[in-house]
Amino acid sequence: MSYEIVTLPAYRTVGLKWVGTFSEIVPNLKNVIQQVKDCADEVGNKINPHVLLGLSYHVIENGFVHYSVYQVSEEQEIPDGMIELRVPEWTYVKTTHCKGEDVQKTYTDLHQWLFNSDYTAYKEAGVVYYDLNMPIKHEHYPVDHDPNHPHFDIYIPIVKK
Template sequence: MKNFDYEIVEIPAYRGIGLKWDGPYTEVNTLKELIVSMSSRVGVLDYVINPKVQLGLSYHLRPDGFVHYSIYEVSVEQQLPDGMVELNVPAMTYLITHHKKDQDIGQTYDNIYQWLKESDYEPFREPDVEYFDRLPIKHERYPNDRDVKNPHFDILIPISKRT
């Protein structure tokens, strides 16, 4: 596929702490508020690994929406602050691509899906978990300097070799 820059990388397991959102697509505007809230609360995390990179981890576990974690990677010393959740992300293989400003996010995800269809990889799915999206798990890395209305960020899709 032309004009699709990506790489396949292994990322070790890590621990994240932040806020959880679980809702329908019709309430996605409340998710944006939660993401902004989490970015303003990074200061309460004493053992944050990289305070300049906010992570958004989406799991399509419901037919009308998804579950999203807005987190920062933290070390083991970090205590869980009140009102936040902890997420332990296993080591995985990812397809990583960069979504640039002024591009259509839906198109970027379509490009990922198209590449996967033509490759030796498929989106990773946890056994015995029902997902409701062709890309069931989406991880995104947002730099602090992003424009919320016209963002640039990295997209990481957990993948596995086709069997």
């Protein structure tokens, strides 16, 4: 695996929010992701129409808050039933999960890299996280990816130790 340190400027997103436990992921989270894909035409001012973002925040016990969203311009109105989320400028460690590989192994390797690096996962002040190793996970999926054999980029916000 290769790892790259990147800083992404702040950006605006529009899409759907899901809150649930790990046991509720299937089929609930997959349904939310599909709903966002089905409504993609309602989001006309996408910055990168070929990438669907999965932004996860581990702020509930045994689960997380997930935003299935598109990055959009400031001109984009929020379609009915959708929400807006603004992501601040952060520095990330970026890696890629390749099709056919084990997702759990990809994250285990990333955790090991973080442990051995000069960085630690970023945690927003005043927020309680239930996954202290990677409390915030951003995944960038090609919109046409195969959910049974996914490939995607992973971005974990980081700070120097």
